[in-house]
Amino acid sequence: xxxxxxxxxxxxxxxxxxxxxxxxxxxxxxxxxxxxxxxxxxxxxxxxxxxxxxxxxxxxxxxxxxxxxxxxxxxxxxxxxxxxxxxxxxxxxxxxxxxxxxxxxxxxxxxxxxxxxxxxxxxxxxxxxxxxxxxxxxxxxxxxxxxxxxxxxxxxxxxxxxxxxxxxxxxxxxxxxxxxxxxxxxxxxxxxxxxxxxxxxxxxxxxxxxxxxxxxxxxxxxxxxxxxxxxxxxxxxxxxxxxxxxxxxxxxxxxxxxxxxxxxxx
Amino acid sequence: xxxxxxxxxxxxxxxxxxxxxxxxxxxxxxxxxxxxxxxxxxxxxxxxxxxxxxxxxxxxxxxxxxxxxxxx
Numbered sequence: 001x002x003x004x005x006x007x008x009x010x011x012x013x014x015x016x017x018x019x020x021x022x023x024x025x026x027x028x029x030x031x032x033x034x035x036x037x038x039x040x041x042x043x044x045x046x047x048x049x050x051x052x053x054x055x056x057x058x059x060x061x062x063x064x065x066x067x068x069x070x071x072x073x074x075x076x077x078x079x080x081x082x083x084x085x086x087x088x089x090x091x092x093x094x095x096x097x098x099x100x101x102x103x104x105x106x107x108x109x110x111x112x113x114x115x116x117x118x119x120x121x122x123x124x125x126x127x128x129x130x131x132x133x134x135x136x137x138x139x140x141x142x143x144x145x146x147x148x149x150x151x152x153x154x155x156x157x158x159x160x161x162x163x164x165x166x167x168x169x170x171x172x173x174x175x176x177x178x179x180x181x182x183x184x185x186x187x188x189x190x191x192x193x194x195x196x197x198x199x200x201x202x203x204x205x206x207x208x209x210x211x212x213x214x215x216x217x218x219x220x221x222x223x224x225x226x227x228x229x230x231x232x233x234x235x236x237x238x239x240x241x242x243x244x245x246x247x248x249x250x251x252x253x254x255x256x257x258x259x260x261x262x263x264x265x266x
Numbered sequence: 267x268x269x270x271x272x273x274x275x276x277x278x279x280x281x282x283x284x285x286x287x288x289x290x291x292x293x294x295x296x297x298x299x300x301x302x303x304x305x306x307x308x309x310x311x312x313x314x315x316x317x318x319x320x321x322x323x324x325x326x327x328x329x330x331x332x333x334x335x336x337x338x
Contacts, residue, residue, distance in 0.1 A: 085314070181325075185329075188329065189324065189325060189328050192331045249317055252314065252317060253318070256318065
């Protein structure tokens with residue numbers, strides 16, 4: 001019954017659904033302390049990304065394999081739709097390597113959520129999204145400073161065309177929203193989506209298993225487990241979409257933030 | 267009245283926090299679909315902008331979600 005760690009005290013005779021006992025674990029920092037499952041999966045995700053890119057693209061031939069074509073279309077999607085499409089043809093290619101590694105790492109990490117026997121999205125530990133969001137924060141601030149020099153601070157506080165009377169108010173709002181709310185929402189969006197999906201899958205599938213496997217003790221009540229399990233499988237399909245979409249949105253927003261710091265007029 | 271409520275009140279708070287973003291995402295997606303139908307050749311741009319709009323609107327609901335764990 002190791003599967004049911006999240007709901008060890010679930011009593012199918014009285015409970016309606018198996019609720020997890022402790023959610024504080026979600027806020028642990030995976031980089032601090034001992035080697036655990038989160039760090040193992042994070043390293044695994046990095047190795048998978050490198051392996052995918054290496055085996056997909058290392059041989060250039062006129063007739064690429066199916067696998068090579070799939071990897072190539074993924075890379076082209078990030079380059080053309082995100083890097084060039086958002087940031088622009090010249091600057092986009094400079095930030096393309098960062099965006100590609102971000103997208104593939106998050107994609108593999110999020111898809112761990114729906115991989116059987118792993119079932120653990122690495123972004124559901126707050127440390128990883130926070131670190132990636134801070135990395136994006138550093139990159140877009142440095143990009144702005146390098147492109148515009150100290151004028152970046154002015155553009156950051158006051159977008160072009162703000163009336164003098166509104167400058168204090170707009171400056172304050174822009175300062176807080178750019179330098180504080182951007183990284184926080186970037187991290188929390190990914191984290192919350194992954195946690196919500198992971199929690200829902202755990203609740204529904206574990207409840208299904210607990211109720212049905214206790215059929216000897218609780219008799220006809222075990223029938224509750226069947227709709228929970230079916231509902232869980234439906235959410236399972238939905239989570240595939242969420243995992244891909246969240247990786248895409250994180251990358252897209254990183255690109256948009258870089259774009260707004262190097263092109264202040266937009 | 268409030269004292270008679272049982273269970274974590276953060277649940278109610280999260281429910282309230284989800285109302286606004288729910289309406290907002292509906293407006294964003296509805297208008298994006300209208301844009302895509304009217305100008306199918308611009309569908310790619312409309313889709314990207316739609317995801318951006320959803321992401322910004324959703325942030326409010328997510329702050330509520332996190333406060334639910336912190337305060338609950």
